[in-house]
Amino acid sequence: MKNFELFLTQSGIPIFYVKVGLGFLFSFLITFFSVPTIIKISRRKNLMDEPGVRSSHLRKIPNLGGIAIFYSIGICASIFAYELFDLYKFLFASLIILLYIGVMDDIVVMRAYKKLVAQIVVAALIVIGSDIRIRSLFGIFGIYEMEYLVSVLFSITTFIILINAFNLIDGIDGLAGGYSIICSALFGISYYRLGEYNYPLVVLSAVIIGAVLAFLYYNLSNYRTNKIFMGDTGSMLLGCLLAFTSICFIDIFIDRELPNIPKYHLQSAPVVAVAILILPIVDTLNVIIIRLANKKSPFDADKNHIHHKLLKLNLTHRRSSFYIILYYLFVVAVAYYLRHMNVNLLLLIVVSLGFFGAYLPDFIYLLKNNKKTNN
Template sequence: MENFKILEFLYQLKISPIYVNIVGAFISAFVITLVSIPKIIRISHKKGLMDAPNERSSHVFKVPTLGGVALFFGIVVSTSIFATELGSNYAFFLSAITILFFVGLMDDLLVVAPDKKLYAQIISITLIVFGSGIMINSLYGLLGINEIPYWIGVLLTYFVFIILINAYNLIDGIDGLASGIGIVISFAFIFIFYRIFDYSIGILAISVVAVLIGFLKYNLSKSNKIFMGDTGSMVIGFIITFMAIRFLYMAGLPNYKIESAPVILLFIFCIPVIDTLNVFIIRLLIKKHPLHPDKNHLHHQLLKLGLNHIQTSIILVTINIIFIAVGYFLRYLEINKLFLIFILLSTSFVVILRYITHYKNKLTLN
């Protein structure tokens, strides 16, 4: 009854409840993150819960890695209150990210074997696919493939989830990059889901933007630095992938029919996708195990040019924005033509970057 009175009052003021949810979700998620992180930093320093630098680290001092705790709670609280239209799907979604939160937290505190993290991801994906029923059921003509059989769709959904979650995790190597890319991707989904009137997922995307902006303040700080850790990268990676699968699912419904949706997602996730393919191809070419860590990521290439973390993150975030803009303006192209454009642009970007890095190294040696 109280809810009806509040809604009636808002309508009298000519304020849509949607705008109240948007503002409420953003403010609550942002404030929770800003208030939580300083306390997490203090506890981390006091208890020695820090990441010690090694030969692959981009930092030289011990840094707290539990920023993902604040991100998780900010998102959960804000969406629980303001994403009211998620309905029964929210129970499965919340269960899925809670599993990843605890496994990520264990990894940040104790180090968890990669296979155990993979099992946690599979369990979380299972909750979404079979609990919420959200999965990939068509490629909309990409490579000549339209509707796909149920079980192939299930396997493809698992594959896409695992690839994108871990691709997002792989870019979390320097200050500001993972959070910056997460903000850009989430803004793209805010635009998409409000255009197709899926306000609940739009609220979820707003909450992700809010917590990442709050986190960025400390991630870029010199005196109060914190990393999101596996807790943050797995949770955020899962959420933005969930939004991607939801978009693909919605794109096939009669009211929407967004036939270029699969390739639009490639443009939205361009930096994580390009970076993952780049390092895997390089490792295979030099006959290294594709999962063996190295310094061939895109951000490592830019750091070799003498750029600092912030400059590198700004460049890669800007590239991601440019790709999204290109995908948006060319969205009405036939899907395979749009896919070819993505391949050409991404290949050109990687080749140019490697050429510049190689040329700089050659000049340095001379």
């Protein structure tokens, strides 16, 4: 790869743009041509997702699409963004562990505590082994730089929450995949604007977008024989990678002396990261609050997710996903526009808008029922 980069340099071709283009293209193609084989094997071996309590589908669907996503990201990121694996030694090992527990859970359904233990190991490897952690809250709740142990525990908890949060929003066609593309695009654009030191993260974002875009071609397919879900394998992998990219984004704005790395300042960086990931964060908090209020276990399956509320309004999966993503893009736009505001006030606005979006379908449902009653 380094010889190839030398050839491009001597030819006057920008290496970065070639990496982004090829990373996206090959990631898309690998996923696109891998999924049909996975569907065929899944049907032959009956490795299907059975409709359950909180399912939004009525028939058995293959649910190992996450393997194709991992396959393409693992190959393309290692080739076109290899600097990340040089810099963060334990990143690839962590993704391998997630692949294993994801596939196990998709096939035989693992116990919750076993998944949690594996997720803690994965988070600890990245946070402690690769030193990817939240070092400061930039004044949120009056907290600035955190002590090492507090920073490690807080970062591990953040990874675990986001891994599971993306798993929870993967309830209808196109939502987890579409939202992952939006998050990757927003982080990728941000990294691009923040300078060439962050270019490997831009390439990683392009690779994720390519892989998920190809997966969505099948996930949103109307043809019964083509349809596939990403399963826990895909949702946990994407949750982990987006947690990684969001923490890297926050870390750029830490005020510290590092050689050959330019300084940037954005007091609201953690809130902007929260805004980009607001859908899985709010949806997870919302269902946990409802379950605890109803004196149920936070791990009990139900239909209180935002996407379930939109399906209750008789919207299709595609429309539900589109409206949810569109609303939460609006939240990101508000956060970006107000990014120089007081960090605590901005966090309050972002979280309030997030929860408003979670309950907006309920208000619409009540209004519709009232109109029917009055008529």
